Amino acid sequence: MIRNKKIIIIIVLIGFSIKIFGQDTLLITFDDAVRIALKESYTIKLFKSNQQSMQHYFSFYKATFKPRLDLNLFAPAWSESVNEIQQADTLPVYNSNGSMKIGGDLKFTYTLPTGGNLAFTSYSYREYISTAFSGMNYKRLNTNDVYNRFVISLEQPLFTKNRLKEDLKEAELQYEKSNCTYTRAQMDIIYNVSLGFYNLYRASMEKDIANEKMKNSEESFRIAKLKYETGNIPEGDLLIAEITKAQNKTKYSEVCSLLEREKDNFKQLIGLDMDKNIVIVTDLRYDIYKIDLDTAINQGLLNRLELSEAQFDIELQKIQTDRAKREGRMQGKISAYYDLTGVSTSNKGSLSELYNSSIDNIKVRPPNRSVVFSIAIPISDWGRSKSLYRRENCKLEEKKLILENTKNTIIKEIRDIVRTVEESRSRLSIYEKNKEVSTKSYKISQLRFSNGELTSQQLAVEQERLSQVQLEYLNAYITYQMALADLKRKTMWDFQNYRSYTAPLE
Structure with missing residues (x-):
């Protein structure tokens, strides 16, 4: 109670x-430490940043299938220069040319599902051109025109893969792989927090054990001093008790320093302010539940994200292999445009008059139009494309071998960790009984020492034995807890609650 x-x-x-x-x-x-580490630790922030980067990378390629609207402005584009004009049977002349263009173009591009694009472009600008003729005493000739142009164009690759869909698939695979990496990183963080937490707990308990040992030696010295003063023990026993007390005090100081170092390591691990003082809260209770080897292996092969990452690597390499294969194949392209162009026919007037004149000119000027169907047929590249394809295909085989080896590694790791859990659980049970027996034995030894049945040296030996058993139990407990944490990490399965850890932990 x-x-x-x-x-x-x-x-x-x-x-x-x-x-x-x-x-x-x-x-x-422990739960607090895990929660803090999954939000504030350097490692989780690093993997989160990588995941977000891949998400933006994926979003970029998804956006390439959406329409695009671009506006370019000349506000203004001005230049003046001297140009050399060659003349037959005489020396060249040098005229001065000046130009100022004000306007721009608006382009709407629609990406076709076939990987091509359809574009609608509108050009409209006003241009001032001035030429000073050196042979005519630099008499100037000026023009003031408005240009309007409306173009619809089409570009469509032929006889090849849809590169846009291929890039989108690659980005999606990279994003899914980053999700696996992020989730696996969370499990690794939980394991590392477990290790850091129990290392800190060990240091804390070692401090308590050293403190208890120091107090016991102080009490032993006090009793030995009283017995020496009454003549019940020789001076040598008193000196042994005094030396033991000094040694235990020094040991206590050492473990206090070790505890502070472990605190700093743990604060850095989970992302806490280094100036923050922390005290961990836990007890030495532990859970025991049945672990079925077949279940562990099946769940590991089903849930381990390294297998998913290896499968994503295979799919990504297939894309690279297919690209290399296309290097030596025939490729085609169809390009077409229809262009309506108008230039103002009058050289003077207001902007609206010049603009209307260019629009009227469109009605009478024949349109520009073009259709180009081009084919590129590689005849011989002296084996370069084949070598590239074979190289990428070898990489694909490597990825498949990695996947198979990863499966075998997972099976081996799970078998090993299940054995470790069973061994550490058995060892923990033994050390737990040893601790109970040693504690009772030391209390009996203290009573015997008080009654004069034991010397100071014998009591110090019993005290050292108790401390050693306490540390052995602590190490056995931590080993068991870490084995369970490693089992969860390597199977991605919670044997206590019978559920999977494959969902991302938030």
Whole structure:
């Protein structure tokens, strides 16, 4: 009942974030550490950034199938230059030319599902041209025209893959792979947080054990001093008790320093402010549940994201192999346009008059039009395209071999970790009993020492044995917990709640 009340009090303190160790001290449970690390750690931010990058990369290629509207302006485009004019049977002359263009073009491009594009373009600009003739005492000739042009154009690749759809598929595979990498990184973070948390817990418990050992040696020294003063023990026993006390005090100072280093490592791992003081909260209770090897292997092969990543690598390499294969093949292209152009026929007037004149000119000027059907047929490249294809095909075979080897590695890892879990669980049970026996034995030794049945040296040996058993139990407990964490990571399966971890953890 007392133990249950103690646990309830700890939960209440954590739930309401009561800071009982000072204003800047933070109580952290294992679940708190995982939650903080999955939001604030350097590693999760790095993988999250990579995932977002791939998402934007995918969105870019999805957007290539949507229409595009572009506007280009000349506001203005002005130039003046001296040009050399060659003349027959005489020396060249040098005229001065000036030009200022104001206007722009508006282009609407629609991407066709076949990988080509259909574009509608409108050009409209006003141009001032001035020429000074050197042979006519630099007399100037000026023009002031408005140009209007309306074009519809088509471009369509032939006899080849739809490159836009291929790029989109590649971007989608890269994005899906980044999702797998991100989820796997989360599981790795949980495992690393488990390792860091229990390393910090070990350092904390080592401090408690060293503190208890130091206090026991101080009590032993106090009793030895009293017994020496009454003549019940020789001076040598008193000196042994005093040396033991000094050694335990030094050891306590060492483990305190180790604890602070582990705290800094853990704060960096989960992304906490380095100036924040933390105290972890846990107990040495552990869960025992049945682990079926066949289930572990089946779930590992079903859920392990390395297999999905390897499969994505195969699909990506297939795209590269197909591109290399097309290098030596015939390719074609069809291009066409229909162009209506108008130029103002009057050299003077207002802007609206010049504009209307160019529009009227469109009605009488014949249109520009063109259709081009081109074919590129490779005849011989002395084996370059074949070599490129064979190289990419070898890479594809490598990716397939990696996938098969990854499956075998996963099976081997799962078999090994299941054995480790069973071994560590058995070892933990043994050390738990050893700890109970050693604790009772040490209490008996303290009573015997008080009664004069044991010397200070014998009591110090019993004290050292108790500390060693406590540390062995602590290490066995941490080994078991880490084995369970590694089992979850390598199977992506929760054996306690019988569910998969393949969904991204938020």
